[in-house]
Amino acid sequence: MKNILNDKSFHLSITITIIFIGTGIAFLFLGLVDYSWVLFLLLPVVLGVAIGTMKTRKYALLGAVITTLLLLIGIYIPGLSGIICIVMAIGLVVPLIFLGYVIIRLIKRYREIKDSNKLSVLVIPLLPFLFAAPIEHFFKKDKQHIMEVRTEKIFNYTPEQVYDAIKSVDTLDAEKPLLLKFDLPIPTKCVLEKEEVGGLRTCYFRGGRLSNADFGGGTITEKITQLERGKVLKMDVISYNLIGRKWLGFKQAIYYFDKVGNSRCKLTRVTTYTSVLTPRFYWQPMEEIGIQQEHEYVFNNLEKDLQKKYGN
Template sequence: MKSLFFDKSFRTAAIISFVFLSLGFTLLHYGLVAYGWAFFILLPVVTGVAIGALPNRKWAHIGLLTSLAIFFLLLLVGQLEGMICVLMALPLVVSCLFLGSVVTHLVRRRQELPDRNSLPVLVLPFLFFLLSAPAEKALENRPAVVAVRTDILLPYSAAQVYEQIKSVDTLDAPKPFLLQIGLPIPQKCVLEREAVGARRICYFSGGQIVERVTELHPGEILRMDVVRYQLTGRKWLGFKEAIYLFEQVDAHQTRLSRITTYTSELKPRTYWQPLEQLGISQEHQYVFDNLRQDLERAYGQVKP
């Protein structure tokens, strides 16, 4: 059996895939391509097409997977992307790599590719990406605007819930899964004063979000515009508005609603939006779990 590192298909696949992905990410990092179809779909597809043209499919795929693992590891070690971003992108990237390889395989079944080891056959697919990516960037639309709402029913009055959520000294509830693997963890929120125009600053493990109160009625609504945010590794995500709604269901129960409005540049939206909403919902849940603990400490545990 030939040694892995002496197989030409393995070496070529490892080099081609690493170079393609690295160049694509470099263009993305410097804002020359968008966080869209060209980068997340076209780039891995054309990479798979080039890898699928190699004569030894088995070793070519092993070379591809090896290069992919090294590429993502370097992103993490170099702190160019976080673990949560890598894990979310991985299924889409791997699926498109596989799709590109399958396309080449089907073409090869119908007709022999001319000189499959030649440089033009391997590089031409990447040139197609280089031509398409700037066109998408030039035609880029405004970021998508999305609102995520999470509700919780609490056995306390609206006034009690408001008092505990307007400012939070320390959040120490059990962390949902996505917060455990890299999503920014809320640490505390400080409301400067209870008035329209006041600042509310929320501190996270990866930075902070500064909000300005635009509407405030204690026990009814706390609405804030996000005026500044600084969270590491999230250039594609923006925050617009944060709202708390307090609904007194009966004398001893309040329905609290948290609404986060954000913008996102990621495409395709059918893939990314459910993942974005899941992440924000888990941060909402973390805040709600901590709120429940604070209410129990302040007013005692209410028996069902």
């Protein structure tokens, strides 16, 4: 450990990583970069290239990885991101640092590129990010991706009973799915002001167990666009302020109540949401799982309320 802490390449790699990752974080705060390919792919690759360009590299990669982990974990403190998203980002960023390192080392085998320990030379790979980030941000036409998550469950109650139990919920308190035990927002109650088209329904959230006091909390306000007792409850989201999730938005919430047999109901919950995170192939599955777990929690509480009110 003493050898690592005294190693010059270790120290230099820490400085380089702070410059590169710190620039990315600063660009986020300043609104000069999106949660996009440029941030999550290009930046770690060019960081790896810079580390691979160093003249001495004994513990350089170790220093870069450790510093990256600390910086990404650190953005949790001001509420810029949540634990789950940070873990996902680490899983994307760290391998790409290695990829950039490997690319430059392979290039060196076939082309003569001089190694350097000069900071002025090592920051040159950052230039593509400095140009690409604001260009992408200001010229990207479609920043939001619109997706739909659908969850179904059959309840041993009539559609009317299920409708009455879900339209307004005083307290949500049920078995929490795995991700809600970390830092996903947990719904606590939903208040229906008027049961009519145009009426408002407000859902309140609190942060998960590992969240800061306010992180992950907030409200979602919905406006009823269609309702028929025991048939459908459709709402447009008119405002939301889930703290700490600026990349995620909500457009519509729908409940469909379908009669099954004589006295059972198939409840279908549909959430339409927006996201600015890219690459989509990486982020979308986790977004969908998170929303499905929110649905599962609401359904667990609904089952509990129905049993309490009507019995088994």
